[in-house]
Amino acid sequence: xxxxxxxxxxxxxxxxxxxxxxxxxxxxxxxxxxxxxxxxxxxxxxxxxxxxxxxxxxxxxxxxxxxxxxxxxxxxxxxxxxxxxxxxxxxxxxxxxxxxxxxxxxxxxxxx
Amino acid sequence: xxxxxxxxxxxxxxxxxxxxxxxxxxxxxxxxxxxxxxxxxxxxxxxxxxxxxxxxxxxxxxxxxxxxxxxxxxxxxxxxxxxxxxxxxxxxxxxxxxxxxxxxxxxxxxxxxxx
Numbered sequence: 001x002x003x004x005x006x007x008x009x010x011x012x013x014x015x016x017x018x019x020x021x022x023x024x025x026x027x028x029x030x031x032x033x034x035x036x037x038x039x040x041x042x043x044x045x046x047x048x049x050x051x052x053x054x055x056x057x058x059x060x061x062x063x064x065x066x067x068x069x070x071x072x073x074x075x076x077x078x079x080x081x082x083x084x085x086x087x088x089x090x091x092x093x094x095x096x097x098x099x100x101x102x103x104x105x106x107x108x109x110x111x112x
Numbered sequence: 113x114x115x116x117x118x119x120x121x122x123x124x125x126x127x128x129x130x131x132x133x134x135x136x137x138x139x140x141x142x143x144x145x146x147x148x149x150x151x152x153x154x155x156x157x158x159x160x161x162x163x164x165x166x167x168x169x170x171x172x173x174x175x176x177x178x179x180x181x182x183x184x185x186x187x188x189x190x191x192x193x194x195x196x197x198x199x200x201x202x203x204x205x206x207x208x209x210x211x212x213x214x215x216x217x218x219x220x221x222x223x224x225x226x227x
Binding site for chain 1: 116154155157160168203205215216217218219220221
């Protein structure tokens with residue numbers, strides 16, 4: 001079946017460090033891929049998405065490229081801030097009903 | 113600013129009591145999801161509606177949980193009777209139903225504690 005695997009957290013970095021959170025997927029067909037972010041005490045919100053191979057999603061300094069050959073959608077940011085501390089979820093959808101298949105989430109902690 | 117509204121934000125109740133959580137999806141969205149989030153299990157899909165019709169509630173314990181959409185502006189999730197293992201944050205999310213957009217808009221959640 002379809003699934004999403006994320007690197008386990010927490011990931012702890014210093015401010016201005018480079019961030020990578022790994023996400024790989026298993027899917028029969030061509031999914032759309034997403035990163036959602038959950039700040040403390042809030043619901044999830046869409047951070048970025050990519051709907052076909054080689055697409056790059058970007059938002060708020062974050063980027064992720066849809067890599068079909070490696071079935072990956074790794075999240076990157078060049079210089080993180082304390083305000084980026086949150087839980088990040090990778091997800092995919094396969095069909096028009098867009099039920100999302102979620103990764104387990106990766107907690108990111110940025111220290112000043 | 114359109115947003116998904118959930119009530120109550122916090123609920124503390126005793127085991128055996130009925131709990132009802134409510135959600136007002138964004139106007140014009142035709143898909144509504146209920147999720148449960150816990151530290152141990154992460155994010156679990158409980159139920160999913162499209163145009164008010166339930167499409168998937170396989171993730172919901174049928175003996176005690178029920179989900180309905182009495183109209184397009186209200187979704188409810190009811191637990192009767194509640195148990196301590198139901199303690200979690202329950203999220204409602206709605207979506208516009210466009211093909212493969214996958215963008216869901218989440219409410220702030222209802223934090224349930226069952227003693």
